[in-house]
Amino acid sequence: MNLSRILVLGITTLLASTGLSTTARADEGMWLYSAPPRAQIKAKYGFDLTAVWLDHLMKSSVRFNSGGSGSFVSGDGLVITNHHVGADDLQKLSDETHNYIRDGFYAATPASEKKCVDLELNVLQSIEDITQRVNAAIPAGATGDAAALARRKITAEIEKESLDKTGLRSDVVTLYQGGAYHLYRFKKYTDIRLVFAPEGSTAFFGGDPDNFEYPRYDLDICLFRVYENDRPVQPQHFLRWSTAGAKEGELTFVSGHPGTTRRLLTVPELEYIRDSQFPLQLASLKRREVLLANWSARDTENARRAHDELFGIQNTRKARDGGLAALQDPHFFGTRVAAETAFKQKLAARADGADALAAFDRIAAAQKSVAAIAVRNRLLEGGTAFDADSFVLARRLLRHADEHPKPNGERLREFSDARRESFEQQLFSEKPIYPDLETVTLGDSLTALVEQLGAADPLVKTILAGKSPRTRAAELISSTQVRDVAFRKKLYAGDATVVANAKDPLIEIARAIDAEARALRRMVESADETKQQAQAVIGKARFALEGTSNYPDATFTLRLSYGPVQGYMEAGKNIPAYTTIGGLYERSLKQGNRDPFELPERWLKKRATLDLATPLNFVSTADIIGGNSGSPVVNTAGEFVGIIFDGNLASLSGDFGYEDVASRAVSVASAGILEALRKVYEAPALANELVTGRR
């Protein structure tokens, strides 16, 4: 279940991996706002990235803490993102009689805007390099566990200090695999109201089969309004709407929050992903997809309850399948190996290269230690053995009671003082949790637990208590009280004794695995620390050897990508950059207007009124990945010309590298959005607000 997740979406590379090279090619890169690719853009496009231009775009960009991106598009606090980002909130607002994901929503008046259940938005205000302060806090010679603890302590201290001083959400972000540490400060909003969503069938036209494909015809948008003190905020920065949009060949920028890339990993780390991590994850995703698809098909209400979860699984599954295909391609993987080998040879030729070479070995050894505990860690600390929101809540209650009495710097990171508000926002969320769905998912994940650890494993026996996985799941879900918010508040306010005395069966399951789960986490964090220290050494050597600057792997923090609107060739066929509203009707007709190519009645009726040549979707070469969903696409004037919602199939290797030959980012065009709002949804006020910037 997705109490928190990064939405996975299109990405990039297959042919021209940059491997370990530090020279970004073509329009590659998810650049830090604090180190934008000024020179490259100036050289290639003759455009100056000014500080003012960047600051405006940065402060107009919005992070959805549920796992996506967005932007302010009016001076009255209107924020646009993807339907598939807002879906999490649409799902939470829906019930047996209101299905906003399927049917859409429009608040024609301010009073009818609907407050989201637990959505938090973040707007980046500043970036501060704190690498020296962080590293200085690690005792000389400390490694592994000891260093990890010290780093956790200084991190919590910096975050708390910044929060107290500025009142802003303050996150220490690890960049370059440990080569740098930056402090990101965000303005945080928690009163977010739903304004508009199209029908799911329009937003996600073509469904899972067309996901990551192109040409596409999706109106994948969702609009919210941000409130403070019960009034719409008047943001200083928001994007002006371009009614014309971008022309083919025009340079555009993407400002969003790419979640994770793995482009700077060493070969042993990539081998681990290829041979173990992705196969394991894919098997888990596919079994959950089969489970939820089957359960959904049994009943329309089942389908509504499982919708958002099933979408997320299918989306990630398709992205991972594409990533694994890249890693299993001997040519692609070979370029990574060759790049690392070449770099190591250069190191070996230098007198001061020995340190960096030894660092490579330390990473390999740390990776091996992680691999050895991966299965148990995934099941127990990762929680995949307990696939139910109820379990997530149970564990948070248990751990809060244990962590809260500790000094801030010694707690598990998510329990630090600086994160308390966001933590409580999630813990006390009134979002609906369905016991029938939870029973099904917990039953299946307990089955997977028995498969993976064996029926004879002592911990498995403790968890099952002599019952079958399905019977045990039904018993645990029906008897736990954690779905009651009042119960959660009571336990949160109490101490460990209060939690223990509640004798909640699911909390007791969390307790039964907690010692091992914490130990596993500690081992992983210790290995991560080892890797980070080693990467810092390698990074230094690389800088000495290659001298150029580069962008770090994605970390779900704000980044700038760029590239022109541009079609591509696929299997000898020219794929044009733009699709149109007319194309949407054609594809639906060709597929017999059947699900998932079915158009809502409203669209069928309004066809004659529409300008069918209006651009609907387009592709550009910008370097994006999951988490970029909902990112604004702007032109050189900083105007909103579209919104990222996907990458094409070729882009799925972008986790590990970038190419701009066939990989493309896919966006909804600003013109198509206006045409649909005006003529199909008859929402002139909303369309006017986008164009004028004022309600």
Add this chain to the structure above:
Amino acid sequence: MNLSRILVLGITTLLASTGLSTTARADEGMWLYSAPPRAQIKAKYGFDLTAVWLDHLMKSSVRFNSGGSGSFVSGDGLVITNHHVGADDLQKLSDETHNYIRDGFYAATPASEKKCVDLELNVLQSIEDITQRVNAAIPAGATGDAAALARRKITAEIEKESLDKTGLRSDVVTLYQGGAYHLYRFKKYTDIRLVFAPEGSTAFFGGDPDNFEYPRYDLDICLFRVYENDRPVQPQHFLRWSTAGAKEGELTFVSGHPGTTRRLLTVPELEYIRDSQFPLQLASLKRREVLLANWSARDTENARRAHDELFGIQNTRKARDGGLAALQDPHFFGTRVAAETAFKQKLAARADGADALAAFDRIAAAQKSVAAIAVRNRLLEGGTAFDADSFVLARRLLRHADEHPKPNGERLREFSDARRESFEQQLFSEKPIYPDLETVTLGDSLTALVEQLGAADPLVKTILAGKSPRTRAAELISSTQVRDVAFRKKLYAGDATVVANAKDPLIEIARAIDAEARALRRMVESADETKQQAQAVIGKARFALEGTSNYPDATFTLRLSYGPVQGYMEAGKNIPAYTTIGGLYERSLKQGNRDPFELPERWLKKRATLDLATPLNFVSTADIIGGNSGSPVVNTAGEFVGIIFDGNLASLSGDFGYEDVASRAVSVASAGILEALRKVYEAPALANELVTGRR
């Protein structure tokens, strides 16, 4: 892909496993026609199973070699089976413009009956116990490999001798895990013509979500006519149609071909299934289900092409999930352990028990040796790494050239003289094979190969030839010639040199893995032989200790099951034995008439003409399993009262044991079939033929 398969369908047990006990309980058992449960039935139901009654039912029963059961229901060669059994043939007869699986078919005249592409039907004529002759051919003291080879030789000799003497298909069948060997002789038919099939949505109403559920409302039937010399056969035995059907509580019999059960396995063998075999198989099924569901959703023609394959996968997946749930239930598994422990204690108390106890150890050791090679065996000899009909054909061509020159008794079993006709029927089948679908399935299975053996495995490198799995699959499928029947005939007529000179890339892949694949098969067969010898020793000891007779595990040979029509309790609710045609309309309405609960236009139109109280489906306590699909259900007068098409969810543990509390076999009622044929399909001639037994 299913060149041959056993259709998996409902089954039995959870609460009252018989474990290793030899005393059948309740209405348990899939009985040999040569050792029917006369005494039990006489005692419990007062009914005499006479030789004449049994002979009539046996010779009216039909085996579908594509993996199901059926029966003669007219003197003019009409055979009834399930739609999901006939689907294999409907799929092969369909093309881009005719979708018989989806739309159904009715031949109103003999001339419009459609000849199936490669269907073979078998009708059992006799059973002969040849245990002594088989065992006498094993050299004294021979074990493992040597014994397996000797057993293969005597088997081929007996089958060839019988075929030459009788002209009947002659199969040696291993029963009681090696406790007995019987010779089954079948009349074989290969000119089978399609007469009638309802729409897929009626036959499989409720689709995968309702599969293995009850109440059900499926018209899961398909009718064929058997020809010889271009004329309908006039079988001596066929079942008379009961227009009234069976009343609740009435004793009924099921005559069909259950495929596989594992009720006599030892605990280490069951542990292996629970901890390794089923989890591995389920992961493979689920990844293929996701693959094909996604590919099908992209285009209606894709959906048609993948339909039968996808159905088979979903059906097996659901059955295996149920079987695994039973094995993971500590209570259920505990009864199996307790029964074996008790039996071993009895053995230990006897002077002559040591032999049997040692036999248990030999089985455990053999099982361990099989487990050690399971992954590679499944991929290479099992062929799961090469999921494409084209590969199956390629390997058959390769091996035929190698096996044919050998003496009959030394060949791999499927290449023996006695099996040649059936083998050629498959090899030269004109059934459509779709390169686009084959590319997708081969690409995914090669991906699984890399995942499971690792990218560095030398055999993997040979197979991929430096390409990615998907690229390699596309290359192999597009360049092989094996989809051309003339090419296959040419290679089959030639020798190994002809095959080698063809340089067919897919045949060369089969060659590249052949040495290891054969070696793996030999190891498994050797272990099986060890187990069979050990089971024979244990069987003897069991007979000495417990004295009663029992039925062997299922082997896709004709068996008799029995039990009354009877409802059951589920979660405190009484589930009645019968559903009605009226119930079908109600369920469709409640689910918004949406797929898979959509009724065809024809059914919506004819509603007013139908007697809505007509029974449509019913449940009985008969002990059935996959392969029983299409089995006739008869009353004590030997009349056809229904046709098995499923088991309920509780029955899914029947692989490993039987219970009659909540497990039920699910059938289509004879009355419902008539009502639908007469009023919905307006096929009075066909309905009359069923009632009168003559066209």
